[in-house]
Amino acid sequence: MSNVTTPVPVGPGTIPRVTRSARLQRHEWLAVLGVAARSMRGRIGLSLALLVVAIAVIGPFVAPHSATAFVSDLPFATPSGHYWLGTDVLARDVLSRVLDGGWLLLIMAAAATILGVVVGALAGVMAAYYRGWRDGLIMRIVDIILAFPAIVFALMLVSIAGPKLWLVVVAVAATHAPQVARVMRAAALDICEKDFVKAVELNKVPSGKIIRGEILPNLVTPLMVETGLRLTWSIIIIAGLSFIGFGLQPPAPNWGLMLNENRIGLVSNPWCIIAPAVLIALLTIGVNTFTDAVARVSIGVERRVDEEQIVMREELPGRSAEPVL
Numbered sequence: 001m002s003n004v005t006t007p008v009p010v011g012p013g014t015i016p017r018v019t020r021s022a023r024l025q026r027h028e029w030l031a032v033l034g035v036a037a038r039s040m041r042g043r044i045g046l047s048l049a050l051l052v053v054a055i056a057v058i059g060p061f062v063a064p065h066s067a068t069a070f071v072s073d074l075p076f077a078t079p080s081g082h083y084w085l086g087t088d089v090l091a092r093d094v095l096s097r098v099l100d101g102g103w104l105l106l107i108m109a110a111a112a113t114i115l116g117v118v119v120g121a122l123a124g125v126m127a128a129y130y131r132g133w134r135d136g137l138i139m140r141i142v143d144i145i146l147a148f149p150a151i152v153f154a155l156m157l158v159s160i161a162g163p164k165l166w167l168v169v170v171a172v173a174a175t176h177a178p179q180v181a182r183v184m185r186a187a188a189l190d191i192c193e194k195d196f197v198k199a200v201e202l203n204k205v206p207s208g209k210i211i212r213g214e215i216l217p218n219l220v221t222p223l224m225v226e227t228g229l230r231l232t233w234s235i236i237i238i239a240g241l242s243f244i245g246f247g248l249q250p251p252a253p254n255w256g257l258m259l260n261e262n263r264i265g266l267v268s269n270p271w272c273i274i275a276p277a278v279l280i281a282l283l284t285i286g287v288n289t290f291t292d293a294v295a296r297v298s299i300g301v302e303r304r305v306d307e308e309q310i311v312m313r314e315e316l317p318g319r320s321a322e323p324v325l
Contacts, residue, residue, distance in 0.1 A: 120180025228291025
């Protein structure tokens with residue numbers, strides 16, 4: 001669907017009018033999410049992600065013991081009726097620590113993703129719209145940051161001031177922003193050349209309003225895909241930093257930290273490692289699978305399949321037609 005402007009005289013008191021189809025395109029992301037959630041790939045991904053999120057959110061309220069309490073005299077005790085997943089290296093209940101160890105990881109991952117995507121999107125759109133020396137400056141900064149692997153760049157920032165949680169969020173966001181900026185710049189270059197943007201520019205509308213009102217709304221769909229990808233990486237990087245001691249510090253429960261604390265007892269009680277590792281894996285797989293479904297819809301793959309299924313149902317005798325999204 002392409003944006004089309006209605007030809008009107010451009011003058012001091014006139015504003016180019018955008019047709020109804022152009023306005024609908026700005027809300028197309030709702031349709032994209034709807035089709036993605038109905039696809040098999042999207043249902044699987046969304047179910048896995050929501051399952052882990054539910055465990056992380058509800059878990060602290062239903063945990064049978066305190067996550068930091070010593071409940072047994074035997075470290076790495078095997079599962080029993082009292083301790084369903086056994087005990088860890090310090091004889092704490094593994095199930096309680098698993099249930100209480102995910103909510104902070106989710107909050108930090110979401111915060112790092114939002115911060116990185118917002119900063120990266122603004123930088124990329126500004127580079128695409130203004131061009132010239134500002135484009136060159138922004139993209140050279142992006143190239144410098146991208147020269148470092150994400151985990152190495154995050155470690156460099158965190159090692160300067162110590163393992164503070166806010167610094168971990170900022171460090172992970174800083175690894176996302178350059179990648180988002182490059183993707184959004186490429187997407188915005190085409191939007192900036194559209195007729196509806198040129199028409200608004202002729203009316204002397206401030207550049208800030210053009211970016212907010214005309215360019216960003218048409219980048220929501222690729223931005224959703226990029227946000228899902230960045231969230232997956234945020235979970236992995238933050239869990240990895242916790243594993244090596246740069247995240248949440250003991251004795252607080254954390255899925256990444258649990259992998260590091262209990263790796264020496266993998267043979268005695270493997271559930272100390274399996275439980276948090278499986279939850280991290282399910283969360284990343286779920287988010288990535290749903291993001292892939294959104295990406296397929298945005299390029300028309302799942303949308304075409306969805307429409308073909310509706311057409312097939314319409315052609316079957318005795319079946320009522322269903323409305324096309």
